[in-house]
Each structure stands twice: as C-alpha cells, then as structure tokens.
Amino acid sequence: xxxxxxxxxxxxxxxxxxxxxxxxxxxxxxxxxxxxxxxxxxxxxxxxxxxxxxxxxxxxxxxxxxxxxxxxxxxxxxxxxxxxxxxxxxxxxxxxxxxxxxxxxxxxxxxxxxxxxxxxxxxxxxxxxxxxxxxxxxxxxxxxxxxxxxxxxxxxxxxxxxxxxxxxxxxxxxxxxxxxxxxxxxxxxxxxxxxxxxxxxxxxxxxxxxxxxxxxxxxxxxxxxxxxxxxxxxxxxxxxxxxxxxxxxxxxxxxxxxxxxxxxxxxxxxxxxxxxxxxxxxxxxxxxxxxxxxxxxxxxxxxxxxxxxxxxxxxxxxxxxxxxxx
Amino acid sequence: xxxxxxxxxxxxxxxxxxxxxxxxxxxxxxxxxxxxxxxxxxxxxxxxxxxxxxxxxxxxxxxx
Numbered sequence: 139x140x141x142x143x144x145x146x147x148x149x150x151x152x153x154x155x156x157x158x159x160x161x162x163x164x165x166x167x168x169x170x171x172x173x174x175x176x177x178x179x180x181x182x183x184x185x186x187x188x189x190x191x192x193x194x195x196x197x198x199x200x201x202x203x204x205x206x207x208x209x210x211x212x213x214x215x216x217x218x219x220x221x222x223x224x225x226x227x228x229x230x231x232x233x234x235x236x237x238x239x240x241x242x243x244x245x246x247x248x249x250x251x252x253x254x255x256x257x258x259x260x261x262x263x264x265x266x267x268x269x270x271x272x273x274x275x276x277x278x279x280x281x282x283x284x285x286x287x288x289x290x291x292x293x294x295x296x297x298x299x300x301x302x303x304x305x306x307x308x309x310x311x312x313x314x315x316x317x318x319x320x321x322x323x324x325x326x327x328x329x330x331x332x333x334x335x336x337x338x339x340x341x342x343x344x345x346x347x348x349x350x351x352x353x354x355x356x357x358x359x360x361x362x363x364x365x366x367x368x369x370x371x372x373x374x375x376x377x378x379x380x381x382x383x384x385x386x387x388x389x390x391x392x393x394x395x396x397x398x399x400x401x402x403x404x405x406x407x408x409x410x411x412x413x414x415x416x417x418x419x420x421x422x423x424x425x426x427x428x429x430x431x432x433x434x435x436x437x438x439x440x441x442x443x444x445x446x447x448x449x450x451x452x453x454x455x456x457x458x459x460x461x462x463x464x
Numbered sequence: 465x466x467x468x469x470x471x472x473x474x475x476x477x478x479x480x481x482x483x484x485x486x487x488x489x490x491x492x493x494x495x496x497x498x499x500x501x502x503x504x505x506x507x508x509x510x511x512x513x514x515x516x517x518x519x520x521x522x523x524x525x526x527x528x
Contacts, residue, residue, distance in 0.1 A: 262481075262488045268497040369484050376477045380515060387516050411523075419519060425469045427526040439466035443473050450477055 141318055145325055148192040152333050155188035160337070160344060165227055169342060171293065171433040173407055178342055180227055183349020185337075186330040187220045190353065193326055207251045211244050211276070212323060212360035218243050219284050220353030227347045233394045236348075240284040240356070241277045248273050259366040261464045279363050283375075284355030285392070286382040291351045292422055293433055294342040296440045298335035301327055301354055303448040304374050307455050308365045311464070320365055327357045340437050367464065373451040377443050381421040388419035407432055468522050476515045483507040 159181045166177040194213035222239050225231055257267035258275060266272055291297050305328035312320035331354070337344035346354070362371040372379070389398050399416055401423040402409050410430040411423045425439045458464045490503050 260484075262484045264488060264491040266497060266500075271497045271501060274501065373477060373480060376480060377473055379480075380472060380476050380519070383512050383516060384519055387512070419523065421469060424472060424519060424522065425466060427523055428466065428468050439469065442466050443469050446470055447473055447477055450474070454481070 141322065144193055144196045144322070145329070147196060148189045148326075149329050149333075151192040152185050152189040152330050155184040156182075156333055156337055156344065159184055165347070167345065169294075169345075171404065171407065171409070172341065176341075178345050180345035180347035181224065181349065182334050182338060182344050182346040183220050183224050183227070183351075183353055185333050185344075186350055186353040186357070187217060187224075189330040189333075190216050190220070190326055190357070193322070197322070206256065207247065208256065208364050209319070209323075211247050212357075212364055213326070214247070215240075215244050215280060215360060216326075216353040216356035219356045220349050223288075223347065223349035223352035226352075227349055230394070233392055236352070237281060237285060237392060240352070241281040244276050244280045245273065248276055258363055258368070260368040261366070261458055262369050276363060279359040279368075280356060282382065283359040283362070283378070284352045286375075286378040287355035287358065288348060288351040289385050290378055290381050290421070291346055292420075293340075293437050293440065295335060295339035295437060296444070297346055297351060297354060298331040298338050299441060300375075300377070300444045301331035301358065302335060303444055304358060304361075304371060305331065306448065307370050307374065307452065308361060308367055311365075311367060311455075311459075314459075323361055323365065327354070327361055330354070340434055367455075370451055370455055370458075370464075373454065374444075374448050376447050377421060377440075384419040384421065384424075388417075402426055409433065409436055468526060472515070472519055472522060475518060476511075479511055479514060483511055 159179050163179055165179055165181050167180050168175040169178050190213055194217070197209075197213070219240055222231060222236060226236065257265045258272055259265040266275065287297060305324050308320060308324040309328060312324055334344070334346060334350065338346060358371065358375070362368045365371065385398070386392060398418045400412050401418040401420040403412050404410070408430050409422075409426050409432070411427045421443070422436065425436055425443075455464065486507060487500065487504050491500050
C-alpha cells in the first residue's frame with residue numbers, strides 16, 4: 139500500500155484514539171505536581187497502539203512485511219507490550235511479568251524465525267550476523283528500553299518530547315538515503331509522539347500511562363536495532379540509560395514505582411531532593427539538587443538535558459556521514 | 465538548576481562514545497562475536513560503575 143495512505147490512516151486513527159480517551163475521561167489519576175491536583179486520563183498508550191495497529195494492518199495487506207520478519211517484531215512488540223501496559227494501568231501487573239514479557243515476546247518471534255535471521259548494523263561498531271548475538275542484543279534492547287522509558291515518565295511531556303528528538307536522526311537519514319521502510323519505522327515513533335506531546339506537555343491533559351511508555355519503549359528499541367543507526371539512537375537516549383541505571387543500582391534491583399523510596403518530595407509545589415539515606419537516586423533528583431523548583435522549571439531542565447544529548451549526537455552523525463561511516 | 469545533570473549527561477555521553485569506539489576497534493581487529501560480546505559486557509559494566517560513582521559523588525558534593 140502507498141506510504142501516504144498508510145501514514146494518513148494511522149495518524150487519523152491515533153488522533154481519534156486521543157479524542158476518545160479525552161472524551162471518555164476513564165482511568166483518571168491525579169496530577170500530583172499541580173496545585174489543585176486535577177484528574178487526568180492515563181490511557182495515552184491507546185494513541186500509540188492505534189497508530190501501530192493501523193500501520194501494521196495496512197502494511198500486512200500490502201504484503202510489504204513478508205520480506206523480513208524483523209518488521210513483524212518491530213510492529214507487534216509495541217502492540218503486545220502496550221496491551222500489557224494498559225492492563226497494568228487498570229490492575230497491577232507484577233514487575234517481573236512486565237519485564238519478562240518485554241524480553242520473552244521478541245525472543246519467541248526470533249526463535250520462530252529459525253535460520254531467517256539477518257544482521258544488525260551499528261555505526262562505529264560494525265554489523266552482527268551471529269544468531270546468538272542477534273538474539274542477545276534483541277532481548278537486551280527490548281528489555282532495557284521498554285522499562286527505561288517507563289522510569290523517566292515522572293513529569294509532563296518529557297517522554298514524547300525526547301522521542302521527537304530521538305526521531306530526528308533516523309528521519310533525516312531515511313530521507314537522505316531514500317529508504318521508505320526506515321521512514322515508515324521512524325514515523326511510527328515520531329507521529330504518535332507528536333500527538334502525545336500535544337496533550338501531555340505542561341499542563342498535561344493526557345498521561346502516557348504504562349501502556350504508552352511500554353509501547354514507545356518497544357518502538358524505540360526496534361528502531362535502535364533495525365534502523366542501522368543503533369549506536370546513535372543509544373547516544374541520544376543517554377539520559378534514559380543514566381536514569382534507569384541510577385534507579386536500579388540505588389534501589390538494588392527492579393522494583394515497581396510504588397515500592398521505590400521517593401527520590402524527591404514536594405513542599406508548596408516546589409520539588410526538593412529527598413536527601414534521606416536510602417532514597418532512590420534519579421535524574422530528577424540530580425536536577426533539583428542544584429536548585430529546587432516547580433514542575434515547569436524541572437521540565438525545562440529535562441528538555442535542556444535531552445537537547446544537549448541530541449545536539450552532540452547530531453554533530454557525531456554529521457561527522458560519521460561525511461566520513462562515510464553510516 | 466540543570467548544571468549537575470548536564471555535566472553527568474555530557475560525561476556519560478563521551479564515556480559511552482569511547483566505549484563504542486573501543487568495541488568498534490576490537491570488532492575490526494578480531495571480528496570474533498564472542499570476544500566482542502565479552503568486551504562489550506565489560507565496557508557496559510565499567511561504564512555503569514563509573515557513571516553511578518560520579519552521580520553519587522555529585523549528589524554528595526551538592527549536599528555539602
């Protein structure tokens with residue numbers, strides 16, 4: 139099927155999903171950083187799911203996915219993880235089940251592919267064609283990123299904003315080398331992120347929820363593995379990797395958000411670092427440790443951190459492209 | 465407000481890039497995927513320890 143038709147239909151489905159979620163006002167949670175603690179629906183995952191499901195269906199009708207099973211993993215893993223996340227938004231899903239699903243589902247698909255595994259290309263490092271290495275990298279990417287995105291979803295707008303920044307290099311590269319498959323994959327991350335950002339930016343009208351963060355995490359993991367730009371995408375996402383590392387090490391293991399000792403506290407709607415012994419170390423705590431501030435100030439600081447990581451990576455991309463290394 | 469976080473991000477970014485370059489050099493010199501995975505895991509572990517220690521030190525320094 140023609141790319142503009144797929145993109146238009148998927149975008150409309152995504153916008154419709156956002157409209158329905160905002161109208162139904164279901165799965166409401168308080169926005170704790172705002173003075174009157176308004177109730178906000180946390181079903182942003184449906185916005186991502188709508189885009190991915192419609193794209194995958196239309197591309198399957200066009201039989202354009204049959205050539206590579208990697209695209210089946212790319213499109214179906216966000217659907218599976220997004221559904222688990224939405225279930226988690228209503229009833230608690232144990233953290234080991236969530237992490238297990240993010241690792242096991244792509245593993246099962248890869249094993250089902252048998253000897254049809256291709257290779258993964260990473261700029262600077264090279265390409266991997268050994269099946270065991272491909273499987274290890276795949277489960278590591280999906281396991282880490284679906285959860286790392288979820289850990290960063292602490293204030294309005296930063297997840298969709300950072301995903302828009304993450305899409306810049308693959309979008310530019312897909313246009314430069316005229317690669318429609320990469321363009322489709324990049325737009326599957328970029329367009330739902332733009333729609334989510336419109337509603338999730340400060341002051342949020344819609345939360346991403348676990349459904350949104352898991353499905354976005356799976357999309358970015360897929361893009362990292364199959365775009366041929368993995369190292370550059372990982373470098374843009376350094377703040378996520380730092381935040382995930384700090385949380386896991388300081389809390390001694392993978393724990394649900396409710397079980398973590400708070401890294402910050404709020405007094406008169408100013409966010410302060412929690413300096414008590416044993417409190418979780420996060421990027422947000424490091425941001426407010428210099429100077430406590432309100433949510434808007436913290437969001438601006440997060441944007442600055444992502445802008446710097448993206449700017450450094452774009453410079454590196456230009457150097458690598460000029461030297462013919464990507 | 466963002467100085468410490470920016471310092472940590474930029475330093476981690478540079479260290480990660482150096483790690484990628486080391487893995488890339490080993491990949492081009494030897495090409496053995498198992499050696500690459502072993503070196504890769506060692507670099508990830510070293511990067512994680514260094515970044516965590518720097519973050520802890522920055523938090524301690526800011527508290528004083």
